[in-house]
Amino acid sequence: MTRTGRAAVMVGTNQDLEIRKLPLPEVQKGCILVRVKCCTICGSDVLAWLGRKRAPVPMILGHEIVGEIVELGEGVSMDSGNRTLKVGDRITWTIMDNCGKCFYCREKGLMMKCLHLKKYGHDSCADPPHFVGGFAEYCYISPGTCVIRVPDDLTDEEAAPANCALATVVAGWEAADLKPFENVLIQGAGALGFYAAALAKHHGCRRIIVTDILPNRLEAIRAFGATHAINASSLSDDDLIGKVLGLTDGFGVDAVMEVAGIPSIVPVGLKCLRTGGRYIEHGITFPGAPVTFDFFDLVFRCLTIRGVHNYDTRHLQAGVDFLSQTKETFPFQNLVTDRFPLEKIDQAIQLARSGKAIRVAVIP
Ligand SMILES: [Zn+2]
Numbered sequence: 001m002t003r004t005g006r007a008a009v010m011v012g013t014n015q016d017l018e019i020r021k022l023p024l025p026e027v028q029k030g031c032i033l034v035r036v037k038c039c040t041i042c043g044s045d046v047l048a049w050l051g052r053k054r055a056p057v058p059m060i061l062g063h064e065i066v067g068e069i070v071e072l073g074e075g076v077s078m079d080s081g082n083r084t085l086k087v088g089d090r091i092t093w094t095i096m097d098n099c100g101k102c103f104y105c106r107e108k109g110l111m112m113k114c115l116h117l118k119k120y121g122h123d124s125c126a127d128p129p130h131f132v133g134g135f136a137e138y139c140y141i142s143p144g145t146c147v148i149r150v151p152d153d154l155t156d157e158e159a160a161p162a163n164c165a166l167a168t169v170v171a172g173w174e175a176a177d178l179k180p181f182e183n184v185l186i187q188g189a190g191a192l193g194f195y196a197a198a199l200a201k202h203h204g205c206r207r208i209i210v211t212d213i214l215p216n217r218l219e220a221i222r223a224f225g226a227t228h229a230i231n232a233s234s235l236s237d238d239d240l241i242g243k244v245l246g247l248t249d250g251f252g253v254d255a256v257m258e259v260a261g262i263p264s265i266v267p268v269g270l271k272c273l274r275t276g277g278r279y280i281e282h283g284i285t286f287p288g289a290p291v292t293f294d295f296f297d298l299v300f301r302c303l304t305i306r307g308v309h310n311y312d313t314r315h316l317q318a319g320v321d322f323l324s325q326t327k328e329t330f331p332f333q334n335l336v337t338d339r340f341p342l343e344k345i346d347q348a349i350q351l352a353r354s355g356k357a358i359r360v361a362v363i364p
């Protein structure tokens with residue numbers, strides 16, 4: 001008899017997901033079948049559901065996943081860090097499966113732009129192995145994926161956002177090239193902002209300034225290292241810029257990390273940079289986001305603007321290590337604020353969409 005598993009399938013944008021029973025795949029060489037233990041809802045899941053980014057239906061959304069190994073394919077005995085893998089182990093894995101051989105994988109070190117890229121929670125589930133997203137009881141991991149065994153000291157909920165929110169911020173952190181005692185502005189107190197603040201604190205930044213418009217998030221991010229949490233809703237752009245300059249001896253911050261995904265705040269962030277500063281754009285992951293900025297300022301003040309989309313495999317390992325190393329310092333367990341079973345996936349998406357929760361978890 002064919003084994004089956006349940007999945008929440010998106011059949012069209014802006015409509016309820018369908019809970020379907022789908023046949024489980026035979027586990028092929030180099031592959032892994034996991035039982036999904038926890039999948040957190042990323043902002044990009046909501047964007048796909050709303051139809052604001054590519055979404056080939058039918059599809060199973062969800063890519064911030066922790067799973068428990070059910071079956072290992074032939075030849076799989078170690079994770080990407082050479083740690084042994086066995087049935088029952090908890091693992092996380094890169095958002096992407098990349099070929100390792102194409103122009104971007106081999107020549108340019110941009111594996112997230114692989115010419116043969118597959119992404120969990122982003123591709124159609126019409127054909128076998130079907131289970132290629134996290135809002136399901138199972139997920140099937142293909143050989144081009146970097147797999148990491150989750151350390152025992154991390155809970156499922158602490159580890160789940162590592163493979164998108166955290167790894168992406170680690171990639172951005174590397175691009176921002178911040179040194180101890182430098183100052184950073186983080187635009188956005190969502191999950192990425194919380195991780196960015198924690199990284200800045202861990203690395204000894206002096207001023208860790210965060211802007212958002214939600215008071216509860218601004219309050220919560222202080223425990224993650226923010227030295228100044230500013231509510232931008234009551235300030236004009238000029239006042240906000242003045243405030244940031246005032247906190248940095250009139251010079252401006254060394255780097256800005258934009259993690260809110262709001263085009264209109266980009267020029268404000270650029271004006272908060274000191275001469276020679278770096279602007280790291282993470283948040284705008286959807287098309288139709290033009291920004292107006294006087295490029296004389298870019299040239300004259302020697303600014304750098306860098307787009308960071310997803311990450312390299314090393315950033316996921318660094319993210320998991322960071323969680324494990326600093327979990328006594330930062331309350332990562334507080335990032336997941338709400339939990340839903342698979343049957344209540346629509347409610348979960350609505351809550352994630354509302355912005356009231358930091359991360360919503362689906363426990364299939
Ligand atoms: Zn994501």
Ligand SMILES: [Zn+2]
Pocket residue numbers: 098099100101102103104105106113114115116117
């Ligand atoms: Zn490739």
